[in-house]
Amino acid sequence: MSNENPNAIAFSRMNAVRPVWTGMRRLSSLPGLSGRIILHAGPKFRDFSSIPVPVRNSLISIILREKWAENVESAEMLVQDGSISVEPAQEYNVYVPLAGAAGPSTMLIEVRDEAGDGAAYSPLNEGMELCTRLGILHPDLPAHLEWLDGVLAPWIDGLLTERPLPLGPVLREAIAQQDDCHSCTVAGSRLLAAALLDRDGGRSNTSAIEAFLDGAPAFALNVWMAMCGLVARAAAGVPGSTLVVNAGGNGVQFGFRLAGDASRWHVNPAPRIHGTVEPRFAGAEGLPALGDSAIVDVMGLGGQLLDQAVPVREALAAHLPAGITERPRKFLSGTLDLFGRLAATDCSAVLGSSIGPVILLGMIDRLGERGRVGGGCVVTTGPDWAPGYAR
CATH class of the missing domain: 3.90.1710.10 (Enterococcus faecalis V583 domain)
Known part of the structure; x- marks a missing residue:
């Protein structure tokens, strides 16, 4: 064995x-x-x-x-x-x-x-x-x-x-x-x-x-x-693995599943988006984390790519945590040949350090009237990835 x-x-x-x-x-x-x-x-x-x-x-x-x-x-x-x-x-x-x-x-x-x-x-x-x-x-x-x-x-x-x-x-x-x-x-x-x-x-x-x-x-x-969903789900079914294979928000809750128990969702309150509402939408309020595109960031792209995507990093500078270019090393698992970059979020590493992926998201008007009212990021921490309600 x-x-x-x-x-x-x-x-x-x-x-x-x-x-x-x-x-x-x-x-x-x-x-x-x-x-x-x-x-x-x-x-x-x-x-x-x-x-x-x-x-x-x-x-x-x-x-x-x-x-x-x-x-x-x-x-x-x-x-x-x-x-x-x-x-x-x-x-x-x-x-x-x-x-x-x-x-x-x-x-x-x-x-x-x-x-x-x-x-x-x-x-x-x-x-x-x-x-x-x-x-x-x-x-x-x-x-x-x-x-x-x-x-x-x-x-x-x-x-x-x-x-x-x-x-x-x-x-x-x-x-x-x-x-x-x-x-x-x-x-x-x-x-x-x-x-x-x-x-x-x-x-x-x-x-x-x-x-x-x-x-x-x-x-x-x-x-x-x-x-990214295809790559992530390839790990599903490895007993004991704490790599994240699903992740997404519905505007109310944020959910994720792990490779070691890929049928079980862990669900926590959706984290808020740190960002800027465009001036033409002044007064609008965006929903918390929303969308399955979180899988892109969890796999190592998006908010984990900001050492390379310099214009994005500069545009979001006011909302990013300190050490954004070094942060991914805290929880990503290894270099993926497909990306040529570090990839794959390890939930246990996030819980150990309380430092999680930065997820880049659009801000969708809570009232459903004005669409995308701005953009920003979710800065996840340990509590966002702690085991929550499971079904």
């Missing part, structure tokens, strides 16, 4: 993953997701009353997109009376940003391990205006979601199904261009768009697609979310 440390075994499994973007897959095709179900970020909500308004708005938008209701009022009633099942996306290896939501018709980015088994998913980034992740009700949003699922997703799928796109080289180039791969994904988005358009080679009429991609500087984020 091997005496190797459980975390070393878990990390080696992560390090063996070679993620490739294999295409697009409809959410309803995943096991357990064929009925009237909508996925959201973070841990499960206790009941309807606990769902923040921005997330409710996104659930309603998905219901209208699915044509399960004809208007906002009847859509909200379907959620309130339990006619629609509302579930955490990460239970199904799906990763949803901020206040976003995904329904059966939603086309998902599919990232698989070229070197082994496993897949993880995320909805396409919706752009910068009509977005479920912003938590705003907009009459044009359902039609935009249909365009993403009916036009953009099939175009992408046709380019990748026969020849999947390796993500490691794109990721490392994006890092070299000072993306943090969470709050700043401009280089990665440009690189992924260029790779897709190059494969198309001018065979399709892509004017609308190109216009969308040109205006979607966060396009890469959802790809990185699925990629």
Whole structure:
């Protein structure tokens, strides 16, 4: 019997993953997701009353997109009376940003391990205006979601199904261009768009697609979310391992799971975001930690990449803890070949030092009226990663 440390075994499994973007897959095709179900970020909500308004708005938008209701009022009633099942996306290896939501018709980015088994998913980034992740009700949003699922997703799928796109080289180039791969994904988005358009080679009429991609500087984020989720979950099932394999917030609670007991969620109050509200949104209040994109930071990108992503570090300087560039060494497990960087949060190390990952997040208006009102970071400490309510 091997005496190797459980975390070393878990990390080696992560390090063996070679993620490739294999295409697009409809959410309803995943096991357990064929009925009237909508996925959201973070841990499960206790009941309807606990769902923040921005997330409710996104659930309603998905219901209208699915044509399960004809208007906002009847859509909200379907959620309130339990006619629609509302579930955490990460239970199904799906990763949803901020206040976003995904329904059966939603086309998902599919990232698989070229070197082994496993897949993880995320909805396409919706752009910068009509977005479920912003938590705003907009009459044009359902039609935009249909365009993403009916036009953009099939175009992408046709380019990748026969020849999947390796993500490691794109990721490392994006890092070299000072993306943090969470709050700043401009280089990665440009690189992924260029790779897709190059494969198309001018065979399709892509004017609308190109216009969308040109205006979607966060396009890469959802790809990185699925990629990081895939790598993290490779460690699941190693007895005794304290590496984090799931993490996310729902605006009320923050939840995480560990490799050694990957079916068990630990849930604590969502930590607040340290950030700046934009002047045009003066007086707005943002929700606490929200979104499955926390998996990017927990894996070692985002807030753990600020020694490299200098512009992001400078922009957030007023809100970052001291020693931000050295902080990741306190809790990350080792150098991951995919990143060429330290990666993988060890919960036991966080608890031992009370120093945890810095998570970069947008601030979503608590009232669900103004969308993203600013940006900042969550500075996690030991209590955020202490074992909490488990189910």
